[in-house]
Amino acid sequence: MELFLRLIKYIKPYKKELILALVCMLVFSVCNIAVMPLVSNLSSAVGARNFTSINILIGATLALFLIKGLFQYGQGYLASFIGQRVVTDMRVQVFKHLQDLSLDFYAKWKTGEIMSRTINDIANIQLAIVVIATEIIPQLLTLFGVLGYLLLLNWRLTAVALLITPVFVYTIDQFGRQMREIGRNAQKKVADISALLQETITGARIVKSFSMEAHEIKRFNTEAEHSFGWSMKEAQVDTTQRPIMGFLQVLAIVAVIWFGCFEVIAGRLNPSDLIAFFAGAFLLIDPIIVISKINTTIQKALASCERVFEVIDIAPSVREKSNAEELPPIRGSVEFNNVSFSYEPGEEVLSDINLKAEPGQTIALVGPSGAGKTTFINLIPRFYDPQKGNILIDGFDTKNVSLLSLRKQIGMVPQETVLFSGTIKDNIRYGKIDATDEEVISAAVAANAHGFITEFPSSYDTQVGERGSLLSGGQKQRIAIARAVLRDPAILILDEATSSLDTESERLIQDALQKLIKGRTTFVIAHRLSTVQNASRILVLKDGRIIEDGSHSELMEKDGMYKRLFEMQFKERTKEAKGTDQMQLLF
Numbered sequence: 001m002e003l004f005l006r007l008i009k010y011i012k013p014y015k016k017e018l019i020l021a022l023v024c025m026l027v028f029s030v031c032n033i034a035v036m037p038l039v040s041n042l043s044s045a046v047g048a049r050n051f052t053s054i055n056i057l058i059g060a061t062l063a064l065f066l067i068k069g070l071f072q073y074g075q076g077y078l079a080s081f082i083g084q085r086v087v088t089d090m091r092v093q094v095f096k097h098l099q100d101l102s103l104d105f106y107a108k109w110k111t112g113e114i115m116s117r118t119i120n121d122i123a124n125i126q127l128a129i130v131v132i133a134t135e136i137i138p139q140l141l142t143l144f145g146v147l148g149y150l151l152l153l154n155w156r157l158t159a160v161a162l163l164i165t166p167v168f169v170y171t172i173d174q175f176g177r178q179m180r181e182i183g184r185n186a187q188k189k190v191a192d193i194s195a196l197l198q199e200t201i202t203g204a205r206i207v208k209s210f211s212m213e214a215h216e217i218k219r220f221n222t223e224a225e226h227s228f229g230w231s232m233k234e235a236q237v238d239t240t241q242r243p244i245m246g247f248l249q250v251l252a253i254v255a256v257i258w259f260g261c262f263e264v265i266a267g268r269l270n271p272s273d274l275i276a277f278f279a280g281a282f283l284l285i286d287p288i289i290v291i292s293k294i295n296t297t298i299q300k301a302l303a304s305c306e307r308v309f310e311v312i313d314i315a316p317s318v319r320e321k322s323n324a325e326e327l328p329p330i331r332g333s334v335e336f337n338n339v340s341f342s343y344e345p346g347e348e349v350l351s352d353i354n355l356k357a358e359p360g361q362t363i364a365l366v367g368p369s370g371a372g373k374t375t376f377i378n379l380i381p382r383f384y385d386p387q388k389g390n391i392l393i394d395g396f397d398t399k400n401v402s403l404l405s406l407r408k409q410i411g412m413v414p415q416e417t418v419l420f421s422g423t424i425k426d427n428i429r430y431g432k433i434d435a436t437d438e439e440v441i442s443a444a445v446a447a448n449a450h451g452f453i454t455e456f457p458s459s460y461d462t463q464v465g466e467r468g469s470l471l472s473g474g475q476k477q478r479i480a481i482a483r484a485v486l487r488d489p490a491i492l493i494l495d496e497a498t499s500s501l502d503t504e505s506e507r508l509i510q511d512a513l514q515k516l517i518k519g520r521t522t523f524v525i526a527h528r529l530s531t532v533q534n535a536s537r538i539l540v541l542k543d544g545r546i547i548e549d550g551s552h553s554e555l556m557e558k559d560g561m562y563k564r565l566f567e568m569q570f571k572e573r574t575k576e577a578k579g580t581d582q583m584q585l586l587f
């Protein structure tokens, strides 16, 4: 019931259309019911051999069906309109909500699962709304109208017809319960399949490099078979209920005929009304069949509703305060005060971090994999909120300012750049959506990307392919740098790529980054010696704690972990004579 009430909220904005649809349904049902007096009068007219009446009644019947058809159209059109509107609104709401949700949601939920809920489940709800409006309501109106008329004709005969109703209701309810349970599982299986499909498509390269195709096919087959199993269970319940309901109908009609004959013989019913009664009894069949069938659609839709509302009800873990103030243009000082953070309760990933970065400084973060470097930088734009302590930017607590005003002053160049399908220009413009073409080009020039872009036949209008698949890793990185240049942020966050690029690409990227870093407070997860040596400060992280903090020369003098690592890397470097270094590997 609660689900129903929630669903009705989505229909509310379309009250006008709903009222019009209800009027259409009402006329449609009245037309249905009017068949009975027509039949009764027709049989009387036949008895009286009154040809004029017969002609008029036949004409009236034709007119009735014409009107019925017209209003059926109106009702169908309006119901679809409402159903499609609700679905569109719901999808947009879910999408908006997905944009609001924090990164922890995306870490926990499988992409395919989210997609299945947004696409398949919402489609189920739409189907139910259309079916309710086009079938259930008019059929219910017909059901009550016909029953009312039958009561007027002969209440005792109607009572006989109704005696069987509780059996109907009980049977429908039982089937409905089963269908809901099975529907929930069947939907879940569809979501599992989407999730698997999504994983293997995005991970196609990994699947191939490990020759895991057969393994993946086996996994998919298992999931597909599970889905088949549940779909068959669904079909079984659905097909069992038809003959059972059909038999119950026959039982009701036979009982009516049998008892009706006695009523006529006893003189309590005239024969033409008995014929109208039969017509009425047959008119009841459709509503009963439709209602019993629709129950399953509704049960399935309710299961889908639950799944959609479950997503809608997840609150974003990072939320803006209702009285959040705008962060004014910043100079770029960043302060961590006793910051501790954990993803899971009790498992601290960052412990008691204290730091003050002055505007324009470059802070390099080094440390072994899993030390907490990514987590550290993710706290600055508030992708996550620390459980203890606070982070101040130019003295403003990040928790008190609006997310938009905070994030638009922070630029990020990630390790793996994600490009969106579209042109190179669109992708660079992601840094500043209203940038002019000239601004885009000068950002690309600064990012050393202009050269390779203009070599493409379509230049800036080149399509990058899905997730930028048509560009090389180095090219994608330079696009990411161009985005950051365009954004012109006071704070910059860099996550250096660990994978080695060819020397030329590497040089171009390093050069572009040096230009980008100038004048900005930069946090960099550093894997390259040059970056670390040139940083104003180096933080060595281990198990979520800063174990060393200072400039390259200061840390070298300290004779601690950093010095050991640096020397090891230096040896490694001369040994391998590689253009790039992977500091991370040495910890």
Ligand code: ADP
Pocket (backbone or CB within 6 Å): 104, 107, 343, 344, 349, 367, 368, 369, 370, 371, 372, 373, 374, 375, 376
């Ligand atoms: P680094 O960047 O130094 O390799 P991370 O900040 O990525 O380290 O990870 C620090 C720790 O937090 C690791 O133990 C990692 O397993 C854990 N971790 C990272 N992301 C999540 C997450 N979304 N949920 C739970 N634990 C996480």
